[in-house]
Amino acid sequence: MREKLPEPSIQRLCLLYRLLSRVEKEGRLTVNSGFLAEQLNVKATSIRRDISLLGEFGNTIAGYEVQPLKQAIFKGLGLESVKRACIVGLGRLGASILNYQGFLMGDVMVVAGFDSNINMLEMMESAVSLYPAYQIDEIVRSRNIEIGIITVPMKAAQGVADKLIQAGIKGILNFTPVVLKSDNSRVTIRNLDFFSELLILSAAISLKER
Amino acid sequence: MREKLPEPSIQRLCLLYRLLSRVEKEGRLTVNSGFLAEQLNVKATSIRRDISLLGEFGNTIAGYEVQPLKQAIFKGLGLESVKRACIVGLGRLGASILNYQGFLMGDVMVVAGFDSNINMLEMMESAVSLYPAYQIDEIVRSRNIEIGIITVPMKAAQGVADKLIQAGIKGILNFTPVVLKSDNSRVTIRNLDFFSELLILSAAISLKER
DNA sequence: TAGATTGTTAATCGATTAACAATC
C-alpha cells in the first residue's frame, strides 16, 4: 500500500471505519464483504478492492475480523494522529459545531474558536478556548492546529482561508459557498455547502423526471 | 441535450449558475471559459464541455453572454420549477437552517418544519409552519413537498426517511451519518455529513504527508 | 471434499483533457 489511495477509496474507507465501530459495539466479531457492501450501499467488489489497497488480508472462510480490520483502516488512513482543529466564525453554525464535540470520538479535536466580534467572545460560554480573529496566526502556530473549519460570512471567507494557510494549516473544511483559492497545493480543501447541495438536489430531481 | 447530464457536470453547472448570478450583479455582460474556469478552480475545457451539454452556444469572439448563459443553465437544470422543501428535526441544526432562508434566492423554498417534540414546537418562533412529526405524510402530500431535509438524531433517521419516501418525496438531503436505505430508486439522496467530512479531511491530510 | 469467501485480473465504463478545426 505504498502507492497513494484513490480519493473515492479514502471516502469509502472512512465510512467503513465508522460502520465497523458501530458493528464492533454490537459485539459482532466477523463481517464479510457482502454485508459491508449492503450496509454502505456499494458493491461488494468495491469493498474488497478498497480493503486490499491497505494490504490487509481477509479470511477466505469467514471474511474479515472486525477488530483487526478496523485497526488496519485506522492505521492505513493515518488516523492514529489525532488532528487538532479550530473553528473560525462563531455565528449560529460555528457555535453549534463547537458544541457538538461529543460526537467526534477523538479522531479530530476542536481546540480553538475564533471570531472577529470580541464582545461576542466575552459573552459566549464554551469548553473550548476562544480568541479574537486577529490571533489566528499566533494560535494556529503555537497550538499546532492542522485543520481549519470556516463558518464565517461569504465575504470574509477567502481572507480567513489566506490567514489559515499563512499560518501553516493543512486542511480546510469550508462551509461557505465561496470557492476558495489556494496557491498552496499542500492544503487540502473540502467544501460543505448547504445551498449548493440543495441546488444540486433540486436539479437532480428535475432532470430525473425528464 | 436529450441524453442525461453526467453527475459531475450537474454539480459544476450548479456552481456555475451561482457564479453567474454574482457576476451578473456586478454588471458584467460577457465571460469566457477561461475566466469561469479560474473562478471555479476547474479546467476551461470542462466548462466548455459542460455548457455545450446544454446545447447552448457561445460566441467565438467574446465568449458567453452572462444573462443568456445563466438562463440556459437555469432551464437546462430544470430550475424553473421552484421546489418545496421541509425540514425534519428542529434541534440546533434544523432550527438554524429554518432561519437561514434568505440565502436561498428562491430556487428552493422551505415551507414546513417537523419535530416529534410537540412542546418544543409550541415554543418555537418561525415564519414557516411547524408540525408534529406524525403529520409528515399528510402535510408532505397536501403541500406538494418534494424535498426533505433530515436533521434528526441518528437513530430516528431511517424511520424519517421511510416516512418521507412513503409520502412521495423526491429528494432527501441527509445531514445524519446514517447511510439511508431506499428501495425506491425514484428518490435522490444526498449526504451532508459533517463528521464524515472531517474524518475524510483528516485522512487526506495524513496520507498527503506520506 | 464441497462451499464460501477473498484478492486480483482484465474488461468495461465514464469522465477529463489536450488539441484543433470552425467561427466570428
Added chain:
DNA sequence: TAGATTGTTAATCGATTAACAATC
C-alpha cells in the same frame, strides 16, 4: 486579415465491476 474563442474530436486517465483462480 489576424487573433481570440468556442465546440468537439480523440486520446488519456482513472474508477468500477464482472469473473474467477486461490484459499481455507
